[in-house]
Amino acid sequence: MARSLLLFFSICLILANLANAVEIVKNNSVSIYVPAVERTETGYRGVLARLETIVRPGSGHVFIDTFPLTEIDTQSSARIAKEAVKETLGIALEDVDVYFIIRSDSPIVGGPSAGAAMATSLLAALLNLSINQSVIMTGTINLDGSIGPVGGLLEKAQAAAAGGAGLFLIPKGQRIIYEQRTEKEKLPLGIEIITSHPVRIDLVTYAKEKWGLDVVEVENVREALAYFTGYEIKTHKVTLGENLELKNAMRELSNEFLREVRRELERVEQNLSNAFLSLREKRLVESLVRSAAEELDTAKKLFDSGLYYSASSRTFVALINCYYAMGLLDLYTARDASQSAESFLKDVSRSLEAAKSRIDELKARIDHVGDIEVIAIASDRISDADTKLREAWKYYYNDELESAIASASYALARV
Structure with missing residues (x-):
């Protein structure tokens, strides 16, 4: 399977996505927030990290600078993000160097979940588009520009809401999540029974009611870019x-x-x-x-x-x-x-x-x-x-x- x-x-x-290549800017930068999770004594909690994406004339290299240090899969996502942008725009980017700089106040769990944000911010930098800072997203990135599933969505949504976001973009098909809930039942003689079980949550409804946060599923970086910038890349099917x-x-x-x-x-x-x-x-x-x-x-x-x-x-x-x-x-x-x-x-x-x-x-x-x-x-x-x-x-x-x-x-x- x-x-x-x-x-x-x-x-x-293999499929070509665009009818024509677009004109790009080779000296630019954009910044967005990306959600992550950090380990605590009681489990995991969501945090926001700052992602700055810089493009400069060069020879096609990809550089990533993170603090605190992240795991290797975050680094591989940076490379795949560039390849996804090349596929989306139909251009080679052989004369552009890309720099991804990630900063967080907390040690974050490594992973590829910033890949979609990297690709989207790179598109915005190359196309010289302004970013709506009230939009935050999570998702892995595939080479064709599609956005893949991630974990920790509830924690990340809470971090996005706490950070002032009005819109949280998640991978398509992931609005239904499961959260582990603990329940206590007190019995006579001071006996207390504690049970734990997963609870089904519709993140779209839950986030809106609890934090006033809009959650939208997106399938690819073209859709994500439209939410971040209002700009739609015209595609050729x-x-x-x-x-x-x-x-x-x-x-x-x-x-x-x-x-x-x-x-x-x-x-x-x-x-x-x-x-x-x-x-x-x-x-x-x-x-x-x-x-x-x-x-x-x-x-x-x-x-x-x-x-x-x-x-x-x-x-x-x-x-x-x-x-x-x-x-x-x-x-x-x-x-x-x-x-x-x-x-x-x-x-x-x-x-x-x-x-x-x-x-x-x-x-x-x-x-x-x-x-x-x-x-x-x-x-x-x-x-x-x-x-x-x-x-x-x-x-x-x-x-x-x-x-x-x-x-x-x-x-x-x-x-």
Whole structure:
């Protein structure tokens, strides 16, 4: 499944997005705020970092300066952001050097979630556009300019609202999130029972009601740029007749992914019908199944409209929900819940290591520039999965098993 999805996203890179190249500015800078998360004694909290993007005449290099220091996946996102801008604008940028400078008052957790902001701010700098500072966004960036999923959305939304933002842009398909809630029940004789369980949250509704913050899903950097600057990049859509063979390949890969996730959903539904669960457990799993079904219905409509990339993005969200629901079913029906969660995390770890090995094999056989692009996409996905799996193990060791399953499910879908 993962190989088909990666191949599909890689094929999208071949498509030309613009009818004509645009005139760019080679000596400019823009600044925006980007949300991140920092570790605290009680978990994670959202913070804002300052991103300054500078372009200067040069020879095509990308530089990144961060303080405090970030992890390697943030650095790789800077390179991919430049490639995404090249793809979006249809230009080479061989005579421009790009500098990304990130500053934060707190040690932030490394990750690729600033990639979309990097690409959007680079577009604004090159096109000499003014930035609306009340807009903040999060999301990974892919080489074709599409925006990928991230974690920590609730914490980042809260940081955006606290920082005075009026609009928070998130990856398409991620408005539904799950937050771990702890409840206390007092019994006679001074006994207190503490339980923890995930709660489904519609971030669009929640952020508006709690902080007055508008949350909007965006699919690519062109959409994001329009929200930040009011400027719309005119695109040229490839028609079926322009490249029939490529269009057929994209359709088949997207359709295969849809079929595979539909089968996964059917497997979850079958297991759910045979499981003996408490009312709370059943409601949670049913909500995940319902969300997955809704995402697949949307994906099918997008597929029927010829929007194969968008269809696969929604299918990916459905896959996360399927993995999460199946993991919870195993957890709830196991004799030893901790052992069940540990087994699930170890399975994800083995899948991740296998994926890393496949990437190493690809690197040894590189013989075309297109191979480099495919490896870059795969490496970014693996980096994201690795981060979520580390998060899952932390939840596991804190005995927050449902949250561990949630993070591991996201990691498994990214592999």
